[in-house]
Amino acid sequence: MKRWVWSLFILALLSALPLVVETQFYLHIFILTFLYASFANSWNLIGGYAGQLSLGHAAFFGIGAYACAIGSVKFGISPFIGLAIGVIIAVLVSAAIGYPCFRLRGPFYTLSTIAFAEVVRLLTLYWRDLTEGAVGILIPFKPGVANLIFSGKVPYYYIGLAMMALSTFLCYHVERSRFGYYLVAVREDEDAAEACGIRSARYKLYAAMISAAIAAVCGVFYVQYMLFIDPEGVFNLNVSIQAALMTIIGGAGTWLGPVVGAALLIPLGEFLRGWLGGAARGLHMAFYGIVLIVVVMVIPQGIVVTVKNLLKTKATRKVEEERR
Amino acid sequence: MISYTFIQVLISGVLLGGIYALISIGLTLIFGVIKVINFAHGEFLMLAMYFAYWMWHYWGVDPYASVIVLAALLFLIGAATQRGIIQPLLRSPASMQIFATVGLSVTLQNVALFLWKADYRTIQTAYQASKITIGELAIGYPRLVAFVGATAMTIIIFWFLKNTFTGRAIRAIAQDRMAAMLVGVNQKRMYMLAFGLGSACVGVAGGLLMPIYYVFPTVGTYFSLTAFVVVVLGGMGDIRGAWIGGIIIGLVEAISGFYVPALKEAVYFAIFILILLFRPSGILGLGRGFEEVAQE
Known part of the structure; x- marks a missing residue:
């Protein structure tokens, strides 16, 4: 109950924010944070809960991102259909990679990806x-809901916020569902999980597919926001590592972890970049x-769990003192 | 009849494969003994190549002459990585060890980018363009040296693991950590040694590669990607398999590079997935970590 109140309060606070903040740069940082938090949420499903x-x-x-960009620029397809195509391709591809790897033990999935x-x-x-090729695709700026392109940053802000809220809610829900417990069981001890009748390969595959779908949606948001895409920008190893990094720092396998990680790292990264400049x-x-x-x-469990433990010990200490 | 061009392609493939084999043997040795994939392996190679470059640049040291120094330097770096980063994480889940080496890889790559910029650097030597011709076939001298050097290093590692007391201890601890520790094998020391040896392989490879390749901060990514394919092809942790795998991938690269140059890496990946599907334990079937979990 308390958790719900807090979540809604923060959501309301974030929704009201663009009414107050008008600096474009700050809005940009918020939008990036929402995007990366959603992306990290997608990573968390397979990397955090399933441990792959x-x-x-x-x-x-x-x-x-590319499915959407190619669709709208080369074939004149609506970005909404492009989104669907992108998601389908991503899911199929992730299944094709996951299938041979999840039957096996060892770091095969990591190497394959x-x-x-x-x-x-x-x-x-x-x-x-x-x-x-390396030139990249530039999406013509034609604002309109049908094109999923907007002239200000505020619509992107709300779409990003919704994306983050939904994907976080999904993770929250997964964490408390049978499916989520299966994944955690497989992560902790595959043999034991199998012995309990969990088809580990199948559930890992499901997690990978859901995760890929969310990642593809994030990609579409990215390209519709940036209106430009090139291979170095989206396929760089650093992009993958950032998703993992935010989740780990926040707390892998916790629904709040990726959001906390993104909220810490994205602003920090942007300010560092601005502060260090091109010279560095x-x-x-x-x-x-x-x-x-x-x-x-x-702190291998990440910030969320560590802080929780700290608070818990404090609370426990208090209780113990009162008992005395 | 097979044309001379094709034989030429095959020869250059085998020669290249020697280098791949050496890099992969380092990776597979570390995995076989410590059960950790060193994702910074490629960055270690990058460091070795930069060291070779700077030694040539400032002191005019021939890269072949610097091989011994490079091997020693990389041995130290590898042993330090094991002691400082991997050893404290030995009891953590495998994912944490992977992340630690990924972090190391990102750090090294970007520190190199900061210090030495993204420029491609090459060195000039007198023997760079010289070649040995047999009939219509021509073999580049530096490539031949690289192959011979890589093979020599491979043989040394083999011999060391097979015939020395320490080598046996390393193999013992690779087979069963607990059992080896019970009979008195010093786990910390053996792990440092194994990580050091694996890294020394890329030290040697760096020196041998410098006359034929150029160095830049992300050079390691390309080679480590190849090494992953080779290691899986040979069977994770299987040194002999890695050598054979290296030669095979060298051949594949030369042949596919001849016919479909731009899709070379796609061919690798196809091979990679096929191995995982049909023979996850590697060519010789001695790989580790391949145990099938479930049949769907």
């Missing part, structure tokens, strides 16, 4: 007729890398 690390989530993100993302990047560079190219990614190592070594 994907290092190629950029591929699904990029497939969604990392290799797959690289292959998609190279194919996008290769099929120039369709994708414009690469330095802010290096910072991310160091943060990743430190988090894994010091």
Whole structure:
């Protein structure tokens, strides 16, 4: 009950925010945060709950983005249909990668996704007729709901907020569903899970497919917001790593973790980039890398769980003191 | 009749495969012993290549002469990584170990980008363009040296693991961590040694590659991707398999590069998925971690 009140309160607060904040740069940071929080939520489903690390989530993100961009620019298809096509392709592809890997133990899924993302990047560079190669696709600016393009940042803000809220709600729901418990059981001990009658390969595959669908939706949002897409921007390994990084920092396998991670890292990254400037190219990614190592070594459960434990011990201490 | 061009392609494939084999053996050795995939393996190669470049740039050291120094340097880096990052995480889930090495990879790549910029750097040597001709076939001298050097390093590693006491201890701890520790194998030291040896492989590879390739901060990504395919092809943790896999991938690259140059990597990936589908334990069937979980 309390959790609901808090969530609605924060949601209402965020909804009211554009009425007060008018600086475009701040709105931009909020929109990016919503986008990456949704993307991290998608990663969390397979990487957090199911414990199958994907290092190629950029591929699904990029497939969604490219399907939508190619559809609207080359074939004049509505972005809504482009979205559907992107999601379908991403889901099919993730099933095709997941199927051979989830039957096996060991880090095969991680290796496959990392290799797959690289292959998609190279194919996008290769099929120039369709994708414009390294030049990228520029989407003509024609505002309108039918084109899913808006002239201000505020509509994007609300769509992004809705996307984040929905995907977070989905994760929250999964965490408390039978499906979610199956995934966690498989992550913790595959043999035990199998012994209980859970078809581990099948549920991992489901998780991967749902995750890919959300990632593709995020990709569509990205391209409709940026109105530009190129292989380096969406298929870069760094994109995949950021999704994983935010989830880990916030807390993998918790519904709040990815949102907390994105809310911390995106503003920090943007300010660092602005502050360091072009002279320090690469330095802010290096910072991310160091943060990743430190988090894994010091607070592997992520911020959410760590803070919860701290609060719990405090509360427990209080109770214990009162008892005395 | 098979044309000379085709034989030429095959030869260059095998020569290239030698280098792939060496890089992959390092990766598979680390995985076989410590059960950790070092995602920073490619970045270690990048460091080795930069070290070779700077030694040539400032002191005029020939990259072949710097191979020993590079091997020693990378051995230290590898051992330090094991001691500082992997050892404290040994009891954590595998995902945490993966993330730690991914973090290391991102850090190294971007620090290199910051320090040395994105420029492609090459070195010039007197023997760079020289070749050995047999009839109509021509074999580039640096490529031949790279192949011979890589094979020599491979043989040394084999011999070390097979015939020395320490090598046996490493193999023992790879087979069964608990049992080996019970009979007195020093786990910390063996892990550091194995990680160091695996990294020394890319040290050697870096020196051998420098006269034929160029170095830039993300050079490791390309080679590590190839190494992943090779390692899975050979069977995870199987050193002999990795050597054979390296040669096969070298051949595949040369042949597909000849016919469909732009789709080389797509061919790799197709092979990768096919192996996972039909023979996840690798060519020799000695890979680890391939146990099938469930039949759907």
